Amino acid sequence: xxxxxxxxxxxxxxxxxxxxxxxxxxxxxxxxxxxxxxxxxxxxxxxxxxxxxxxxxxxxxxxxxxxxxxxxxxxxxxxxxxxxxxxxxxxxxxxxxxxxxxxxxxxxxxxxxxxxxxxxxxxxxxxxxxxxxxxxxxxxxxxxxxxxxxxxxxxxxxxxxxxxxxxx
Amino acid sequence: xxxxxxxxxxxxxxxxxxxxxxxxxxxxxxxxxxxxxxxxxxxxxxxxxxxxxxxxxxxxxxxxxxxxxxxxxxxxxxxxxxxxxxxxxxxxxxxxxxxxxxxxxxxxxxxxxxxxxxxxxxxxxxxxxxxxxxxxxxxxxxxxxxxxxxxxxxxxxxxxxxxxxxxxxxxxxxxxxxxxxxxxxxxxxxxxxxxxxxxxxxxxxxxxxxxxxxxxxxxxxxxxxxxxxxxxxxxxxxxxxxxxxxxxxxxxxxxxxxxxxxxxxxxxxxxxxxxxxxxxx
Numbered sequence: 208x209x210x211x212x213x214x215x216x217x218x219x220x221x222x223x224x225x226x227x228x229x230x231x232x233x234x235x236x237x238x239x240x241x242x243x244x245x246x247x248x249x250x251x252x253x254x255x256x257x258x259x260x261x262x263x264x265x266x267x268x269x270x271x272x273x274x275x276x277x278x279x280x281x282x283x284x285x286x287x288x289x290x291x292x293x294x295x296x297x298x299x300x301x302x303x304x305x306x307x308x309x310x311x312x313x314x315x316x317x318x319x320x321x322x323x324x325x326x327x328x329x330x331x332x333x334x335x336x337x338x339x340x341x342x343x344x345x346x347x348x349x350x351x352x353x354x355x356x357x358x359x360x361x362x363x364x365x366x367x368x369x370x371x372x373x374x375x
Numbered sequence: 376x377x378x379x380x381x382x383x384x385x386x387x388x389x390x391x392x393x394x395x396x397x398x399x400x401x402x403x404x405x406x407x408x409x410x411x412x413x414x415x416x417x418x419x420x421x422x423x424x425x426x427x428x429x430x431x432x433x434x435x436x437x438x439x440x441x442x443x444x445x446x447x448x449x450x451x452x453x454x455x456x457x458x459x460x461x462x463x464x465x466x467x468x469x470x471x472x473x474x475x476x477x478x479x480x481x482x483x484x485x486x487x488x489x490x491x492x493x494x495x496x497x498x499x500x501x502x503x504x505x506x507x508x509x510x511x512x513x514x515x516x517x518x519x520x521x522x523x524x525x526x527x528x529x530x531x532x533x534x535x536x537x538x539x540x541x542x543x544x545x546x547x548x549x550x551x552x553x554x555x556x557x558x559x560x561x562x563x564x565x566x567x568x569x570x571x572x573x574x575x576x577x578x579x580x581x582x583x584x585x586x587x588x589x590x591x592x593x594x595x596x597x598x599x600x601x602x603x604x605x606x607x608x609x610x611x612x613x614x615x616x617x618x619x620x621x622x623x624x625x626x627x628x629x630x631x632x633x634x635x636x637x638x639x640x641x642x643x644x645x646x647x648x649x650x651x652x653x654x655x656x
Contacts, residue, residue: 215380234383234426235416256376258414259565261480270454270483276413277484278406280383281430328479345564346478 219283223248224292232279238272239263241279242289250290250319254348261347264320264327265289271327273346290319293326301367302326302360311360313351321347321357329365337362378416385428389435389514389541395427396539397516405429405541407450408484410477411493435488435543438462444549449488449512449542453477453500456487466547468555468575472503475557478565488542491527494534494590497567499559501528501591505583506573509547515540528590553577554649556642559585560634562625569625570634572614574642582642587618587635594618597639607647611640 219236220229223246230245242248242265251274254262258276265274266288274287293300299307302325312318321344328343329335335343340361341354349357386392396403404423406412407430415421429435435450438459445465447456456462456473463470476482476490476499490500491511504511504524511522516539527535536542553576559568571585572594580601582594596616600609620631 215382217383233380235378235380237377240377256417258410258477258481261478264480267483271480272483273480276410278383278409278413278426278428280385281406281409281428283385324480342564343479346480 217280219279221282222286236279238277238279238282239274248289248291262317262320264323271324302364305360305364309356309360311357313353317349325361329368334369335365376417379422382425392427392429392541399425401538407486407489410481410485445547447545450486453482453485465549469503472499472557494528494532496590497586502583502585503573506575506581507547512544513540514543531589550577554646556645558638558642570631572638572642574646576646587620607643611636614639
């Protein structure tokens with residue numbers, strides 16, 4: 208090859224939960240692998256690995272994405288928020304607190320993705336009706352089928368996020 | 376699942392992307408949102424040696440009122456198509472259908488140009504662009520050209536794009552308030568349609584089908600009957616004529632033919648009602 212193509216590795220810089228990170232990884236590294244294996248943040252789960260279940264949902268520049276279907280290289284220079292980045296010290300994020308209050312989980316495997324998808328949904332739309340939550344979480348599967356409490360939690364969490372914004 | 380190894384290059388302009396595609400030929404693939412390509416690569420159904428990332432070319436992300444049509448930049452995400460006031464007013468079928476692609480996370484990444492270039496008969500937006508009679512603008516080393524959507528889909532996951540061409544824009548004729556219908560039949564919310572229908576009325580009526588053949592297809596027999604003044608019921612009765620629907624785990628060919636007839640009738644009823652509805656779930 209005559210051109211100066213990069214080799215099969217890339218150096219990626221991502222602000223993860225507000226902290227700068229930089230790692231040289233194979234170009235084919237998925238964002239979820241970068242978060243779990245390079246940044247050492249294992250709160251983001253890999254579920255189906257096929258863009259279906261939503262367990263790996265994180266925020267990329269504030270918007271929900273499935274990190275099993277984004278290359279780490281595509282997040283270079285951008286900001287990622289994972290479940291570990293939501294709480295303020297020992298104070299849970301309002302959406303996390305709502306999941307605790309309403310017991311919005313059974314086995315808990317889908318929970319990090321559910322919470323991140325819910326945060327993105329509430330950040331975009333404000334308060335949410337039950338129907339809006341059910342539609343808005345269509346990309347997240349709970350195989351315990353614990354949807355009832357999850358929906359209650361997200362409605363309450365969105366309310367809490369809206370009121371914390373208006374009082375801020 | 377991890378894709379096979381590849382070299383990754385981020386294009387800093389459309390011309391740069393074209394130059395990289397020209398240099399690497401069939402070994403290279405463009406990646407935008409990656410929500411069609413990366414799943415194929417993880418399954419090793421696609422093994423490009425070089426990925427040219429165009430996802431940072433923000434100049435290709437826009438929706439503009441262009442007089443008789445709406446110009447949609449090739450890298451406009453489904454989320455932005457869904458929420459575009461210009462599209463909601465002038466081509467509401469496309470905005471509505473974009474809100475039913477995948478799920479919110481997918482819509483935050485997937486792009487209209489990527490969806491068209493992937494040419495998947497099971498995708499929603501290609502059928503919408505067919506029904507709307509859109510035009511695809513592609514730029515390559517030979518310059519820019521326009522491709523009528525009817526000439527764009529050539530086979531399963533095959534489009535008329537040359538290996539060095541980038542979709543820069545999709546032009547959607549304004550529908551001038553005409554009614555539309557969009558029906559998507561699936562078992563789980565985020566799945567591809569088992570069968571889908573995009574329909575629009577007005578001066579340039581069109582009906583197109585999702586997952587009823589190896590490419591997105593027009594329901595040509597339905598369009599012909601409508602042109603002769605047939606009722607929605609009579610037109611929908613020939614919805615599967617000329618199609619070659621697949622049989623797979625989700626549905627037999629026969630069931631898809633049945634669904635096409637039912638869903639076309641529903642879509643045409645929405646069109647006649649003057650305001651868009653649909654998307655059975």
